[in-house]
Amino acid sequence: MIHLRTLLTACVLGAGATVMAITASANTLNNMPASFAPVLHAPLNVLYQQQPTYLSVGNTIDWRDAQGKSVAQLKQPAEFLDWRYPVSVESNGKKQDVLVAATVFLPEQQPGLVVLDPVTGELRELLRVPTPQFKIENICLSRAVGQHLSLYLLDERGTAEHWLVVDAAGNANARLLRRVPVAPNSKACAVDDEQDLLFIAEEGVGIWALGASEESQPDRKIVDMQKPFGKLSGGVEALAVLPQGLVAVIAEEKQLAVYSTTKAAFVQKQLIELPETDEPEVLKAVYRTDKKSVSIIVGDEKTGNHHVDLPWQATVSPSLVYPVVSVMPDAQTEPMLRFGDAADDPAIWINKKHPHKSRVIGTNKQQGLFVYDLQGKEVQHFNTGKLNNVDVRYGVAVGNQRVDIAVATNRDDNSLAIYTIDPRSGKLTFSGSVKTDLEEIYGFCLYQSPTQKTYAIPNGKSGEFQQIELTAVAAGKNKIEWNGNVVRRFYVKSQPEGCVADDKNQRLFIGEEDVALWTLGAEPTAGNSPELVLAAGDILVPDVEGVGVYHGKQHAYVVVSSQGNNTFVVMDALPPFKVRGRVRIDMDADKNIDGVSETDGLEVSSANFGKSFSEGLLVVQDGHKVMPEAPQNFKYVDWKKIREALQLD
Template sequence: MRISKLYLLIALATSGHVFAADLALTPWGPSLRAEAVAILPDGQTRLTASPRDGLQLLDSKGAELARFNGHFSSLDTRATGPHAVVASLDNDRQQALLINLDTAAKTWGQPLYLPPRDFPVNGLCLYRDAAANLFVFLVGEEGKGEQWLVGNGSTLLAEASRVRGVPLPPSAQFCQVDDATQQLVVNEENVGWWAYPAHPEAAVKRTPVALFDDPKREAGAMALVPGGMVALDPKTAQLHLFQSSGARWVEQPSLGLPGLKEPEQLAINGRQLLVRDDDNGQLYQGTLDWQAKPVPVAPVLPEVAALRQSEPVGRQGDAADDPAIWVHPEHPGQSRVLGTNKKQGLLVYDLDGKLLQELAVGRLNNVDVRPGFKLGQQTVDLAVASNRDRNSLSLFSIDRQTGELREAGEVPTPLKEIYGMCLFQPAGGDIYAIANGKDGTFLQYRLSAPDGRVQGELVRQFKVDSQPEGCVADDQRQRLFIGEEDVGVWAVDARADQPATLTSVIKVGEQLHADVEGLALYQSAQHDYLVISSQGNDSYLVLDAEPPFASRGAFRVGLNAAAGIDGASETDGLEVTAVNLGGPWNQGLLVVQDGRKRMPEQTQNFKFVPWADVTRTLKLP
């Protein structure tokens, strides 16, 4: 007998889960024929989706309170007070449907249908982000998944917008989203459950919640609860419980579901539980005594929205990189945004993002501008970019009246892998180009063109320990800010005749997440700020531009549903100006590169954000 018990313990341990007591269940709503069920936050009302009875609002005993006729399957909801948004699949039209429900008045709104898809949709789930934008995820056959923007708060859009495709497991049928942790969980029938980032700007990646290698088990429907997950196993008629520790999921003792042969659907609200047995179509209710321990949730950064965006760049993959803003000396509304395409050359946009010029001069990485450069007998404004094809600096003249750019020449460098660059123009008027290489070397050149041919005189050289890229010069204070991607931001004297002594501005850590990318200066009569691209968490950090470089906060660029513009993520370069460019840019303009173009999915581009919105969001003085 002792040997048998030992073998039993070994078998239980190696099976990956531990059994506990059965969950007491009683039939609920015996006359209902629902395929999916949800419990509303008040705990007293429920929703069902039925191929026979449509969408039904029911009381706690199963009596009908309101009905939306049709033939439906799959169900999810998000509620704000008495107003709920309901998502389901219309079996007749084979389309996903969103509809408002007033649970107090017991009335339904007008449905919003997603366009027909080119794949069968098995299931769906809703997600509401921190800005109250409402999305629906579609789970399709053969690993096809999609995310759609459908509303804000309890208001549905007039037309849904496809945000992105999401590759999912080939046998997925169910999904749920935890809005607080922004996690999408999807089942893979014979493998287990996977978690994906739900935010529309997040990278597409997955982490396991629980995986198994046991043909007697099956991953079914799930419900996410604060700090954990409750999931069905239809083959063993068990309820699996998982506690999240933030980085991983820990399986708890499972619960048996006595009397059920094929539990398929699940709904949980607090301790209330409803489950559907696919064998007889009956719903059962029970009380769940287990509660997960809530896990700390990362603080939600405030968001601003882009008001304009550039046309997508003409190359696939990681192409767009660094913007610069040229301010028209007489007509600020005719200013230009320059952007590098590191697979093509230099792009020129107007303030609405319309492409005006393409200069296909090679793989340009970073770009900067300064006014008043003497090109022979002419005075022009100057744009300079690091050219990775030739490890050189490419120079462009800017016509001060028309804003037209022309190639003006090239300055070679000895760098083996040129990367970032920026310009410095002290009070004397000379313009210096400061280029860096991937090995950490910085080279400072004095630029000139006395006879119309550009040349660069090397006047200083210094080095950091690892790969840099972004840099920006404060011409007024003669200070250079440089970013060391995995380390942080440094300040150094920008003058060529001064030692390059590094002073730490901010290190990678709680606020600044590697890679440290673009740097820019907002300089006004009242305040000067350093803006940093914190690429590792898709955010932007604002610091005072003078010691002790106090942090003023961080923000993200979120989507603009009204304008149909997605947010920005994985940003490389950025630029900002405090000049009044008119209209929405009357307090300045922030331009950021968008590494993941969504809504629709296209090649990368640049997002234009009113600085006034940043000021208001961060409550800047």
């Protein structure tokens, strides 16, 4: 048995850590021993006999000691290489922390994974990904969100395939997540897991940064461009990530360009000359905490491999007060009919006699209202306009009768669209509209007072909220005439949207998208000055979007969508509104349900819906559906998972 000692490095820090990087002059470029033949070598953060080790690919795949001698070998030709350590992988019924490396097996040009066991020294094949229909230009691994591992395959025609390769349970699992538009003629890629950044080198142009998570939108930012538009003196052939930094090799100029990438601000800090190389095209790096430096290997076909030590001080900030915990969704609705910004806000109607037959009601702001069962199957839809936000209340007086209603804001005519709900079947029927004088109606919630009066509380993009008392009279067989009377107006200074009423405590929670979550009394006489609950910042990252209230047996909680970092903040629903934690909804590969990103609206209920959701249900809009890529939809999460993850009462 081979016993190894491993180094904890900044490049494998968990989510939420912050790393500060300070560059200094690099040591002189050193030629590596002749035993390091001109094949691709990557320095590792795994030691053998107290010395650094390397992984190489060429005619074979080798784990090598400090002198280049092969310690373990797979007789398999391969090209390209990226790795992560440690990765928890399921093996023989138990999990092991191993080094996982991605490569491309030859001659098939088939991407795959190999595993290096840091205890036994065993090197073995783990997984093969289906061979793509294009020539692979380069590969890179990503562990940007959650614990699953994914793999990018670059196609020079301007796309990248993004594959799941190891799921959160540690199972080898090849599944296409999405296809990402990238720059054409992309030569290289590298992922900064800590900052969720995918770096792409575009031939003849420069370096781009994209979101690395499968939930990221396909937008991109410039890191650097070739002169005269940037500082790059030539084309970039390879990239390597440092702790809050990036290194690029410029082949024709024989240079390394070193960048600081702190807070996604990309600044070229240093140029390192590579005079002993001919045309460097290979670049691999690892941060070593013991030496406070980055060990870099630069290689080319003619002169072989060369080693650079780059001083690089990395410090880790204390753990965040509210770390992000992950839960998996239990179900999802059928996607909307078309791509684009469509699904927005859900509501939950509880079937009080048969809770398992309850309904989720969601808006499509391009089309109308959609109704789903608790398995996510669509059971109804209404083409009634550009509906934005929706809410539900029970037992609304209509003459001598009482009806359940769903009300949504209609952006076509700045009105409130009202639907009645059959208490037995859950079937919705469009019942009528109430006009408002808001110029651009937007967000919305309902409030039912202890006197059983029902109020609609829409808001507009201007920051105005209106509290409208809804009344209704029977107007013939199965017809209702709805009326609205404005009883209060209040304001925030910029665009709001999210709104929820805590009927039990007569309190409103309202979201001002770029600013904060606010609260004020829900009764019309409660006053018009909102009080701060939680300002937008590091915990609640703008946009502040959907908001809901969960009434547990002992405590009530507010759940609010922190759209800027794809999380949900959970806090007490009563002053002082203590923050209880933050939740991310990650993919469940076994159920083929992707994670959640860019959430607009949400709703939460503590009702017992039966076996799947016995402690309640959180429903959230998913702004970017993948696995497979499809139009937006809604995701369901069992509240029990959230309670356990955040250790709530």
